[in-house]
Amino acid sequence: MLASLEIRDVLIIDRLSLALGPGLNVLTGETGAGKSILLDALGFVLGWRGRAELVRAGAAQGEVTAVFEIAPGHPAEAVLEAAGIAAEGEVILRRVNTADGRKTAWVNDRRVSGEVLRDLSEVLVELHGQQDDRGLLNPRGHRLLLDDFAGIDTTVSRGLWRAQAEARAALQTAEAGLARAQAEEEFLRHAVAELDKLDPQPGEEASLDARRRMMQGAERIRADIARAHAALTEGAEGQMRDALRWLEGASERAEGRLEAPLAALNRALIELAEAGEGVEEVLRALDFNPAELEALEERLFAIRALARKHGVLPDDLGGFAEDLRGRLAAIDGGAAGLARLQKAVVQAEAAYAAEAGVLRQARVAAAQRLDAAMAAELAPLKMERAVFATELTEGEPGPEGRDAVTFTVATNPGAPAGALNRIASGGELSRFLLALKVCLTAQSSGLTMIFDEIDRGVGGATADAVGRRLKALAEGAQVLVVTHSPQVAALGSHHWRVEKRVVEGQTLSTVSALAPEERVEEIARMLAGDRVTEAAREAARALL
Numbered sequence: 001m002l003a004s005l006e007i008r009d010v011l012i013i014d015r016l017s018l019a020l021g022p023g024l025n026v027l028t029g030e031t032g033a034g035k036s037i038l039l040d041a042l043g044f045v046l047g048w049r050g051r052a053e054l055v056r057a058g059a060a061q062g063e064v065t066a067v068f069e070i071a072p073g074h075p076a077e078a079v080l081e082a083a084g085i086a087a088e089g090e091v092i093l094r095r096v097n098t099a100d101g102r103k104t105a106w107v108n109d110r111r112v113s114g115e116v117l118r119d120l121s122e123v124l125v126e127l128h129g130q131q132d133d134r135g136l137l138n139p140r141g142h143r144l145l146l147d148d149f150a151g152i153d154t155t156v157s158r159g160l161w162r163a164q165a166e167a168r169a170a171l172q173t174a175e176a177g178l179a180r181a182q183a184e185e186e187f188l189r190h191a192v193a194e195l196d197k198l199d200p201q202p203g204e205e206a207s208l209d210a211r212r213r214m215m216q217g218a219e220r221i222r223a224d225i226a227r228a229h230a231a232l233t234e235g236a237e238g239q240m241r242d243a244l245r246w247l248e249g250a251s252e253r254a255e256g257r258l259e260a261p262l263a264a265l266n267r268a269l270i271e272l273a274e275a276g277e278g279v280e281e282v283l284r285a286l287d288f289n290p291a292e293l294e295a296l297e298e299r300l301f302a303i304r305a306l307a308r309k310h311g312v313l314p315d316d317l318g319g320f321a322e323d324l325r326g327r328l329a330a331i332d333g334g335a336a337g338l339a340r341l342q343k344a345v346v347q348a349e350a351a352y353a354a355e356a357g358v359l360r361q362a363r364v365a366a367a368q369r370l371d372a373a374m375a376a377e378l379a380p381l382k383m384e385r386a387v388f389a390t391e392l393t394e395g396e397p398g399p400e401g402r403d404a405v406t407f408t409v410a411t412n413p414g415a416p417a418g419a420l421n422r423i424a425s426g427g428e429l430s431r432f433l434l435a436l437k438v439c440l441t442a443q444s445s446g447l448t449m450i451f452d453e454i455d456r457g458v459g460g461a462t463a464d465a466v467g468r469r470l471k472a473l474a475e476g477a478q479v480l481v482v483t484h485s486p487q488v489a490a491l492g493s494h495h496w497r498v499e500k501r502v503v504e505g506q507t508l509s510t511v512s513a514l515a516p517e518e519r520v521e522e523i524a525r526m527l528a529g530d531r532v533t534e535a536a537r538e539a540a541r542a543l544l
Contacts, residue, residue, distance in 0.1 A: 008062065010037070021478075024474035026483055026491075028489050029499060037509055045117070063094065067091070076123045080120075083110070085110050092109070093106075143363075160348070164351075181331045200306070202318060377469070381465050383435075431458065449479045451482070455467070484526065486523045499512070
């Protein structure tokens with residue numbers, strides 16, 4: 001239950017404190033007095049989309065605080081728990097809007113996002129505004145209303161619809177890929193055979209190129225290396241050994257002065273021998289068969305030509321060949337793969353169709369219950385002869401099934417049934433809307449229901465019937481009604497009057513709780529207009 005509403009510096013309200021009670025609460029006042037501002041302020045603190053500029057002119061910020069009393073087990077407790085807020089028997093919502101447009105919200109003194117406010121609003125308040133009949137007139141929303149009435153959950157259907165779409169997309173992708181692969185099958189097989197025959201290895205192109213350059217330069221350097229080898233092994237070594245022999249023969253008579261030169265010469269012979277072996281090894285490496293160079297160049301050029309042909313680097317030819325083999329494997333196994341995907345599509349479509357059938361059965365049963373509930377609600381609203389019927393037809397398949405739902409009415413006996421927007425008048429639409437909302441919220445608990453001029457277009461006995469239905473609805477809940485009907489206002493358990501006044505050059509809206517005699521004056525004003533007569537007062541007392 002909405003226990004209180006406090007508004008500070010919002011639009012044309014400077015300070016307002018409203019204490020609401022259980023049962024039927026009515027707000028009355030002249031057109032333009034500011035009744036809609038109260039709903040704007042309540043919507044603001046509940047996180048609803050509304051006016052962008054709410055701060056009163058000249059004020060730094062506007063603030064709205066709403067206090068809701070909740071019973072143990074109320075659905076709001078789950079929302080609070082999810083937000084990490086303790087449930088303490090009441091929910092205090094406070095939201096501030098600064099003049100520069102910034103909005104900040106708190107729940108039980110914990111700062112929260114607008115999303116938390118909206119989640120709470122769904123379990124705390126149900127607003128039925130002046131524009132709700134647009135939804136009632138639009139058949140696109142009728143299925144959702146029926147599902148809400150029956151508590152039908154379409155989560156499974158939405159999942160199966162997505163699975164069906166994904167299975168179809170996978171099949172289409174596979175079919176397109178197979179078609180492209182089949183179109184180039186001849187090329188793939190030729191290319192794979194060519195690559196398999198050559199079998200290029202990573203790094204092979206660089207290795208072949210280096211060996212080719214060495215072989216091409218071998219003839220040019222081999223002669224010089226051979227002459228150097230001959231000079232080392234035949235000339236220099238022989239002369240050095242002769243010198244060593246002569247010096248060794250003379251060393252005994254040189255009194256030790258030749259020992260150092262002899263040692264150096266021995267070391268030089270060792271180094272000379274190592275140099276000769278190294279040069280000889282190079283000569284052996286430079287020996288090659290001209291046919292080997294020809295074969296090497298042929299393979300090197302074949303690798304490079306194949307790389308250019310396929311637009312890849314020579315070292316990437318192996319990976320490219322693997323990719324082509326994979327595409328060939330897809331062709332070879334494509335029929336089996338398509339069969340699996342086609343089977344998956346059939347299974348997904350069957351699962352969706354089965355769930356759509358379950359939803360159809362649930363909606364047929366719900367339509368019968370809704371029609372019966374509407375008949376019971378329309379009778380007290382002076383529409384006992386009207387027939388409300390929920391029609392189900394085959395519609396376009398979608399995430400919520402394939403049912404099209406249309407609310408039809410026949411307002412008079414013997415008259416053909418038709419869509420609401422073609423059959424019902426403005427006053428009838430209001431009563432259909434009230435009856436439908438009562439049916440839809442019958443299972444809700446702890447909701448504060450707000451009706452914004454739900455009685456428009458009706459008067460006299462019909463307005464009295466609407467008021468009595470609202471009063472009956474309020475016996476087990478809290479109902480807040482904005483009304484211009486004296487018949488409805490007279491049935492309220494609590495009555496507030498909204499007035500617009502000019503104070504020190506500023507237009508302000510005020511709300512006053514009415515005592516019994518003040519209620520007489522207000523209802524008399526609603527009956528008589530600007531000039532309240534004693535007869536109007538007597539009529540007001542009679543209504544009360």
